[in-house]
Amino acid sequence: MTATLITNIGELTTNVARDDDPCGTLQGAAVLVSRGRVAWVGLAADAPRLTDAETPPAAEGRIEVVDAAGRAVIPGFVDSHTHLVFGGDRADEFEARMAGQAYAAGGIRRTVAATRAASDDELRRRLAGFVRELHAQGTTTFEVKTGYGLTVADEERLARLAAEVTPEVTFLGAHVVPPEFADRRDEYVELVCGDMLRACAPHTRWVDVFCETGAFTPDEARRVLTAGIAHGLAARVHGNQLGPGAGVRLAVALGAASVDHCTYLDDTDAAALAASDTVATLLPGVEFSTRQPYPDARRLIDAGVTVALASDCNPGSSFTSSMSFMIALAVREMGMTPAEAVWAATAGGARALRRDDIGAIAPGRRADLVMLDAPTRTHLAYRPGVPLVAGVWKDGARLD
Known part of the structure; x- marks a missing residue:
């Protein structure tokens, strides 16, 4: 040998x-x-x-x-937050934001429609291209979320396709409420916690929820995460991206491995993270692409919070897979030293995935x-x- x-x-x-x-x-x-x-x-x-x-x-x-x-x-870089299985393109939204339009989570529904219309082979080919892109840029471990299907069959196929390229697959049926359930939110949450979760659990390691205005309320998020944990999945949370909210505290209370975004935090949030094993995963590509304020990484690190960096590669709010770009943004805009940023993009990502064999x-x-x-x-x-x-x-x- x-x-x-x-x-x-x-x-x-x-x-x-x-x-x-x-x-x-x-x-x-x-x-x-x-x-x-x-x-x-x-x-x-x-x-x-x-x-x-x-x-x-x-x-x-x-x-x-x-x-x-x-x-x-x-x-090798550990990218603990991506959305790589999707159809379509939203370059026009980026152009509109650069002209002053505010970011809103509702654009996700456009990608849902395009993803539902794409074949398995189309999605698989695109995913393979992203994997080559990740590897070429030094990312050796990456997580992939579902969340652009939002039906039982489509979420199951996204989970299955993601599992072909990584063991770090996250069930994100609670991304947004799809249009066909706009007036039946409770029914959709029940579907996510029931048939959709059962279909996706065999292909996934994690359960996630977008706990945010325009997505899911704290009570709905708790229902989804609790159901996922009961099915043997570990929890992650999208939280505190668009404004102050309960995402961080919910993640800590449920023992989530990571709460991602963390753009808007108060002192209680920072203290809760510092006293927990929950990693604050920061996604500066989102702030670059949406012109929102950057998270204050310096404040978190000084408070004793474990910080990770990830790309959040997705077609709407951060269409980049470059972890080196995340490092540059973290140093320039978020108060991190180069050493802290590299640690967060490697060891921090491993902590966010609860892996002790990488990073x-x-x-x-x-x-x-x-x-x-x-x-x-x-x-x-x-x-x-x-x-x-x-x-x-x-x-x-x-x-x-």
Whole structure:
């Protein structure tokens, strides 16, 4: 079996905290990868050699050497919030917002109509294109939500298609109330909690709800999340995006892994998050695309809240899959340091998905690595918009 030694790494971000450095940064480092996992991490001068009799057992056989030539290496990005299975396009809405029109959640219904009209093969081809796009930009783990079908059959097929590309699938039947149930909200919530949930649960790990004005009330959101938990799914919440609300407190009360958006928080919300295991997942691509205020990441971090960054890639409010762009926005607009932003886009995303096998470069972790065409992780914010990914390894295999 061939192992891979990536050596002469200028700056290695391990995310194994040491002293005052949560990124666990090593200079002049090397990483040995074998059987899809990280087998060894240390200084390049101490790296196993091709003829070293003490090569770790995990690296038995030939070692392929990759010379990083002083480049930086970071863990693969973990994008814990996307909506990648959909039909249609909403570029006209973006253009209207740039001309001053306010964002509203109602545009979701346009994508629902287009998605219902698309075939499985059309959706599958588009999804495959997004996966290639994610990998090329250094994202090695990603979550995908349903929510653009809103019938039992359509939500089930979206969950099934998403499960073909990731184990991190989220049931989001409670995205908005579809037009045919506009005057029968209670019936729709009952459908989501009943037949729709039962159809989707076999393909999904998570249950989510858009707890927001124009979407679902706190009481409706609680019903949906409680039903999902009863079916063995873990909870996530869209909350506090369009204004102050109960989303954060509901997420914390139900032990949700993450509450996403967190644009409008009060002191009670921040304190509740800090005292919980619920991650605040910030989605700055949304604020970029909708011209809403950016979340105050500095306030959350200083309060002791665990923060993740994700793309929220979707056709309406954030049609980008670039985690490096999220890092640049977080540093420029949200008060994060480059190190904090990279941690949030890797280890933070892993926390939001409650995964302990990704988000760090350490022995036993999955060998999901990104080599940057830059000497430091800071360049992800310092050189926004520039493609800096020089190599990506997923489960130890280099991706094309």
